[in-house]
Structures are given as C-alpha cells and as structure tokens.
Amino acid sequence: MNTLLLLAATTDAASLPSASTFAPAVDQTFLLAAWFAVFLVVLATGAMLLVLAGGRSSAPAGTGVLGSGARRVVQSGVLVSVLLVAGFLVHGAFVWADLQVVPRGALPVQVALGDKGWSFTYPNGYVATELHLPIDRPVKLRFQAAREPYTFSVPAFRLQVPVAQGEKRDAWVQATLAGEYELFSTLRPASPFALATAQTVVHAEGGYDKWYQDISGPPLDLPPVELGQRSYQMRGCTQCHTVDGTKLVGPSFKGFLAREHKLTDGQVVEPNDAYIQESIEDPTAKVLAGFEPVMPSFKGRLPEPEIKGLIAYIKSLQ
C-alpha cells in the first residue's frame, strides 16, 4: 500500500502544478493528513500481520480486560487523537479564512457557466471564453447564478468553488506560476463525458496588462479612420450596426453622410461630428425614426481619440 502510494506519487499526481497561493497551503494540509493516514494504515496492517502470523502462541487466553499499561496506551491514544483533531482544525481554519477573505483591490472578473460554456467578463465589458489572469495579483471571481448548480475547479490552483443553484458567490485567487491550466465543473450530471472544460491562462509578468490593453481597445496612435474601424469592431458596435447597408437592430452606417437622418419626432438632423458624438454618448437623446431606443451609452467608456476615430470612420463610409 505504501509502495503503491509512492509509486503513484512519482507519476501522475506529483506532476500537478502548484500555481496559486492556495496550492502550497492545501498541499501542506494534504501531505500532513496523508502521512498521518499512511502511518496509521501501515500500523494497522502491521498489527494485522503480526496477529495473523503469531496467532498460535501458547499464552493463556486473555480476559478481555486490558492491563494498566495497555489501558494507559489507549487513553493517551485517545488524548493524542483529540489534540490532533484540534490542531488540524486550527490549522485548517487559518487556511480557510485566507480563502474566504477577498483582498482589497483585487481585480474583479465575472464568471458564468451557461449552455454555451464558460464566460469571463472583464471590467471593461470584454467577454472572454478563457480565463486570463495576471501573475502575483489577487483576482476576485464573482460567480453568476445559474439554473444548475456548478463548481469552478482549477486543480492547478487547488481551488474548487461550489455555486448552488440560482445563487451568486464570490471567491478569489492569486496565480503564482505562468502557464495554461485546465478549468472545469465537477457537477455535470447531464453530460458526464463533457466537463465544460476551459483554459485558464496565467500571463507572465507584464503579459496580462498587454492582453488587457489589447482587449480594451485599439492602439490610440493609429490614424483616426483606422483607429475608428478597429474600435467599431472591438467595442461591439457590430452587434447592431453594419457597414454594408444591412439593417440590424440599428441602422447601417453605409453612406452615412449622404443619407437622411430622420428622428421619431419627424425632425431631420444634420449628420455632423456633434450629432455622431451625441449618438454614441447619449443615444436616447435623438432616436432615429423606425428604431427602438436600445443602444447602450458609451459615455465614459471610450477614450477621446477613439470617439474621434469612430466619427472619422463613420463619416468615411461611402
């Protein structure tokens, strides 16, 4: 049994990376309990073998009442086990408390598991299908409620967070080793062959900020029209607008300057810079005839050059 454990430990289980601040703490508890368990099981196995091998001794039949020496051993055994229980609990409580208390200033990421798999929403509104994390910085994970209970498990972090059906929950993690790790839910009764696996990407030093900048928007030093075009693609304008004349939830920007812009109150507006900027920052101020006022406001969410770029881009479309 012991050799088996060691054998197994040298293969798969030992290769599990230790990639978060929790991993060493959990491993420590795990190893402590494991050695204790192995010790006791080996002791019990030894006692078993001794009894079986030395059974036919000629000693007189025991009375079943323990001698005072044996009784003392049993009593101290009980005492030691109670103390161990207390010790285990105190140690466990510290590790647990660390897990519960989200450090201040942790980077917030919203986590949801839906029919289409995991989604991770970043502070700038960007929705990723992989979990991107900075190294050595605490991240607050805000789990969104779902119809089915799920867990967020990343073995490399030694982290598993259960999220009850229909409930929200917070947890946090601080990655300590760059790399890509498996992320899944251990509660998937409906699909026991698909664990809802996703990747967790821990970026090396500086890598996360660069990634975040990339998802945050285009480089601001591009020429305005090009900047506007990138922004148009990255900021989700394409969900409602097109540039080829197709009408979606919103109007197409094709031939923007040449077209008539008639509002719901019948007024026709001049398609100048101020109007475009107002449409982006306060879209319900002037609502186009034939459309619903559903466009979200981008006020405060785009840097000034990007707005200028969008205006230039929209005006440039023939």
Next chain:
Amino acid sequence: MSSSTDIGVAKAGSAARASETTETGLGLFTLDSNRLARMYALVMGLALVAGIFLAFGLALQPVSGAPADPEAYRRMYTMHGLALVFLVALPAIPGVLGNVMLPRLVGEEGMAWPRLNLLAFHLFATGALLFLVAFLAAPADTGWSLEVPFAISSTSGIAWSLAAMLSLACSFVCSGANVIATVVQSRRAGDGRAARSWSELPFSAWAFSAAAFVQALAAPILVVALVLLFAQRSGAADAIGASTPGADLRFDTWFWTWGHPAFGAMLLAALAVVSEVFASSAGRKNTATVGSVSALAAIVVLSFAGAGVHVLGRGASAGDDAGASALGLLTGVPFAYLVTTWLFQLAGGALRVTTGLAYGLVFLVMLCAGGMAGVFLVLPPTAAYLQNTCFATAQFHYLAVGAALVALLAGVYHVWPSWARATVREGGGMLACFLLFIGVHIAFVPTLLLGYLGQPRRTGALVAGADDLALWSAVGSALVIVAVVLAGWNLLASVLYSASDEAGKDGA
C-alpha cells in the same frame, strides 16, 4: 449469558445435519431466523454480483475508450450505487448476521417478533424486486444520492427506484425494531432463567442494538426526502422549491440527514460483528465495558449530529461549517478507541487464526484507511478542493466495502460452522481474503489520487494526467470481483463437498 465461543466453534457433522433435513424449500414464509438469514444472503449475493460487475464496467469506461453514451453511463453508476447501498451495504449485516448471531448472543431461540421479522424481509425482497424491474424497464439515472436539481428534470423514469427505496426504508424500521425488542426481551426472566442486568449483555448485542436504533430512527427521514422529490417531479407541489435558489442544497440536507446516520448504522453493525469475531478468536467473552458502550453512544450521537459534513462550504454559515468539521473529525475518536482496545486484546492471548479473523483484521485496516481519508473531506482546506471528486468516492468505498463486504464476510466465515453446518476451508478462504485486501487498495488508492488531480466523480471523461491511475483502478476492481467470486465459491464448496463426502460414505 451465552458464551460467544459457542457460535464460532465448528459443530459440523452428520448428526447435526440430520436433525435439519426437514428444512427444505426456499423458506419464503419461514419464521425461523436462520433460514430467513439464508434468504437475505441469497438476494444480497445476487445484488452484490450485479453491483460489482457494474462497478467494473464503470472503471473500464474511461480507459477502454468505449463509446460515450451519457444516459447509459448515468444509469450504470446509479444502478450500481442503488443496488449496493440499499440491498447490500445497509441491510447486509443486520439481515444476514443479525438474524444468525443476535439470538445466540443473547441466548434466545430466535428474534423476538418473528412475524415482524418476516415482514421486514418481505419489504426488503419487494425493494429488491422493484430495483430489478427498474433495472430492466426504467433505470434511474440520477446517481444513487438523487442529485437535485438533475433528479427533478431527468427524463429517465425513477419512480420504480423511488418505490424500491421506500420499501427498503420500511424494512429498516421493522428489522431495527425487532433487534431492539430481541435484546430487551432477552433480559427478562423466563424458562428457568433469572433476569439479567444490562451489564451482562455482550458488547456485540449493544452494537447491534445501536445500529438498529440509528437505522430505524433515520429511515423516516429518507421517506421524507423521497416524498419531496416525488411530489416535485410529479408536479403535485413545489416541495423542494425547484425554482427558488439553493434547491440542491435544501434537498441534499434532507438526504444526508438520513444518509449520514444510515452509514453510521452500517459501521455500528460491522463493529458488532467484528468485535464478536475477535473475542471468539481470542477465546474470551465479548464483555461490554463502560468505555466501549460510551464509544458506541458517541458514534450514535455523532452519526446524527455530523450530517453537516456533506454540505460543507455550500452556503451554510462559517460557524455551522466549522461545527460540522469538528463533529466529523471527532467521529474518529470513538472508533480509534475501540480499534486500539481490540488490538491490545488480540495481542494479549492465545489466538485461533481463522479466515473470519483475517477478514476482521482487514476490516480494521479499511476502517482506518476510510476514516483517515474522511479527515481530508472535512478539513476545511482540503474539503473544499476534494468535494465531488473521486477522492470522496474512494473514501466512501473504503468504509462501505470494508463494513458491508469485509466485515460481513468476517461474520459469515465466523458463523459458518454452526449456520451452514460445514467446515470452513481456511486455505481458499484466506487466499480470497488476501486478494480482496490487495484488490481494494489497487482499486482505491489510485482513486484517492485521482481525486487529488481534481477528477470529478460520476464522470466518464478523464482530466489531464489521470489515465494511468484510472487503469490501475480498473485492474483493482477486477481483482475485487475475483476475490468475491472466490470467497463465494469457497463457502459454497464447503457445503457441497462435505455433502458429497458424506454421500460417498453412505454409499460405502
């Protein structure tokens, strides 16, 4: 008070058998507890074989690359769990050994209420039949622990299985009441016998009673859980509150308020059997002491109070979770007390080494391993990480296989000479025992390590790095099958061959 050695000593011989020749037929309506035990053993044996073959199929699935059929896989692990939990783990020792051992332990002819005893068996057999119908016609696919909310929306029929569980819950109440009545009645004066004090009861009678008390008291909680789920599924009432948050947590709380004591009762029954095997092997009385009875009482209380460990970290307050952890850890103390006491007692005197004793000792090792694995599942840091993983599966199997299979075999081998009136063939018995000991570790040590890798339970897809361990686990479960079949054959052969020996003698 009966001397415990009466039970174990071989009394095989044609004279003894001759007096039993009138006992023919299956005994479907017998009031004789020995024959009823045989009926229990028959049904259980079939459920056990079906259950472990399903287990082998489950272990094989991820390593064999068999086509993935989610529903078939779910049904397989559900029926494996239902058959083995409800037809073997919980009723095995009370049904088979309770009926054989208990009357003799307390110096009675049979159980106090033979008709209630028969009713308990009929409810058990009805449950087994309902599971069989379920298995053939509409297998449940919700996991044996009825995973809500999946169990609410599952389109597999689960009505047959729920009915089976209901029938078994009633059976547990009847058989539990009977055990307690038998023990209480045995103390009364009668048949030229003086009334006896509680302190004269052997330890095993206390342990059997404790097990019966817990199992019977817990069973109605299972009934509540079953009714809640049935009402919810049938649309009769929003019993679990399926659309309000936390339905999973609410149902699991009900379920484990039953489940935790139910498995506590399973362990208590195993303690009853194994203590008797040890005392008898050492040629001494199985005396109940203040210490050992207090340990039983502690286990009874903790098995009811400790159910919180099954929902750790899932929404209860920090205080509740800490309390549940502490109670879970403390449960180890009375067990440790009993085990160390027994080992010292065994070391103290001359021993008859038998297959029964060997199984008894293997049980101690598995109890130790399962108990210690349980520590990981209640210590806050590891508990959070390991829940829903194979670690929990392996921990549970160490205890359930240890108590329901190994301790059962310890007792069966122990009573075999007087129950089956045949001489145990120790060589084959020991070999099967050794194979089981090895097989269990090869199956479940890798499974514990799979849990450390994060491998979810009830899942046919493996996480990174899990392949070798899963393969070992499958090898181990094959060994367990070989060991169980060997033990069964060893027992049967002892009866068949001794019978043919005699036939030979008669012909000469």
